[in-house]
Amino acid sequence: MPDPAKSNDDERMILDSVEQFLERDVKPYAMHLEHEDIWPEDIVGKMAELGLFGSIIHEEYGGLGLSCSTYAKIVEVVSREWMSLSGIFNSHLIMASCVQRNGTDAQKRKWLPKFASGEIRGGLALTEPNCGTDLQAIRTRADRDGDGYRINGTKTWISNGIHGHCFAVMVKTDLNAEPRHKGVSVFLVEKGEGFRPSRKLEKLGYKGIDSAELLFENCHVPAENLIGGVEGQGFRHIMGGLELGRINVAARGVGVSQAALDESVKYSQQRETFGKPIAEHQAIQLMLADMVTRTEAARLLVYRAADAFDRGERCDMEAGMAKLFATEAAVTNSMDALRVHGGYGYSKEFPVERYYRDAPLLTIGEGTNELQRIIIARQLIARNPI
Numbered sequence: 001m002p003d004p005a006k007s008n009d010d011e012r013m014i015l016d017s018v019e020q021f022l023e024r025d026v027k028p029y030a031m032h033l034e035h036e037d038i039w040p041e042d043i044v045g046k047m048a049e050l051g052l053f054g055s056i057i058h059e060e061y062g063g064l065g066l067s068c069s070t071y072a073k074i075v076e077v078v079s080r081e082w083m084s085l086s087g088i089f090n091s092h093l094i095m096a097s098c099v100q101r102n103g104t105d106a107q108k109r110k111w112l113p114k115f116a117s118g119e120i121r122g123g124l125a126l127t128e129p130n131c132g133t134d135l136q137a138i139r140t141r142a143d144r145d146g147d148g149y150r151i152n153g154t155k156t157w158i159s160n161g162i163h164g165h166c167f168a169v170m171v172k173t174d175l176n177a178e179p180r181h182k183g184v185s186v187f188l189v190e191k192g193e194g195f196r197p198s199r200k201l202e203k204l205g206y207k208g209i210d211s212a213e214l215l216f217e218n219c220h221v222p223a224e225n226l227i228g229g230v231e232g233q234g235f236r237h238i239m240g241g242l243e244l245g246r247i248n249v250a251a252r253g254v255g256v257s258q259a260a261l262d263e264s265v266k267y268s269q270q271r272e273t274f275g276k277p278i279a280e281h282q283a284i285q286l287m288l289a290d291m292v293t294r295t296e297a298a299r300l301l302v303y304r305a306a307d308a309f310d311r312g313e314r315c316d317m318e319a320g321m322a323k324l325f326a327t328e329a330a331v332t333n334s335m336d337a338l339r340v341h342g343g344y345g346y347s348k349e350f351p352v353e354r355y356y357r358d359a360p361l362l363t364i365g366e367g368t369n370e371l372q373r374i375i376i377a378r379q380l381i382a383r384n385p386i
């Protein structure tokens, strides 16, 4: 568990350096890179120098050892500038956190220092063409073969799929297990013979970061790459990381909501109609008031969930509520920002059209918002039995 005193001391320092990096190295370039869908190589190098690829990896493995609360604040400020960047290090960190929480000592010593430095980057490969929400229905399989396994199957929508080097891949090691989750395992698989991205997927938004289909064709993996060293634990390992993932997606929602608000506050004081700034028209004021209230409420839900996570408490309901509310806030605020900007909101010369294209992804990733409602309701009933 992170040391709170250390977290407080370090938090301002790391947030200051992230904000300086965003101002200097991201702001001038984000719009061009996003519109052209260019993977931001220089920015990724600078993120590695800042230590972002090791944000939540423990210091003994070369990471920054930050708390979830501090990490969520980093994700918020990064997403305020360009949401795609947070995906580049977050999917990677979910993979790293899976090893940190569930890996054997040898796996932690081998992989975590390279993940922390960014020397090996990657992500999480769960989704398949036939299933995303119902992950127990995956078809990718790993069959025992001598001293290792052979993996066959297809993963889709995998963030960092083109530029990443290594992925935590969810497979079936027992096709007939009942219940189905007992047949699920997770392997660390590096690109190479038998494992390649088969195509880059084109998207509405979330550009710059690559989303890809990954193909496994008789890919040989040593048994030492089975996370935790025991078959059948993979579903539990992945589910155990979802709270962190959901808090992070919620923090992205806060970042996009705040960015949409900031642009709207600025523009509404510059643009005049009928002899006065539009900020003085009540119709605009009503939108601004709702936007700032949504953003603040979303932020507080994220802080509350992250605090519970840092205290080691069960927080699936809190993380679910933060994810649901903050990501819907991002969708609504980005639409409101378009309205405040009138015709210019629809123009590629302003960033609000990007928020409008980016925000809907947040309602899908790390468990759709329909699924969040189911989780929240189940926990609500479980915590209030009669």
Ligand SMILES: Cc1cc2nc3c(=O)[nH]c(=O)nc-3n(C[C@H](O)[C@H](O)[C@H](O)COP(=O)(O)OP(=O)(O)OC[C@H]3O[C@@H](n4cnc5c(N)ncnc54)[C@H](O)[C@@H]3O)c2cc1C
Residues within 6 Å of the ligand: 091, 123, 124, 125, 126, 127, 130, 131, 132, 133, 134, 156, 157, 158, 159, 160, 203, 206, 211, 361, 364, 365, 366, 367, 368, 369, 370, 371, 374
């Ligand atoms: C840009 C992008 C990046 C992504 N990155 C990754 C990644 O890095 N790694 C990865 O593994 N995946 C990734 N994904 C995949 C993502 O996690 C899935 O798309 C998501 O989990 C939903 O799965 P699905 O698309 O198969 O939808 P489905 O599961 O088919 O759902 C379709 C609809 O049915 C609803 N639904 C499903 N089941 C229920 C139910 N029981 N009750 C009520 N409603 C239900 C869903 O909410 C949704 O509205 C990414 C997706 C995108 C778009």
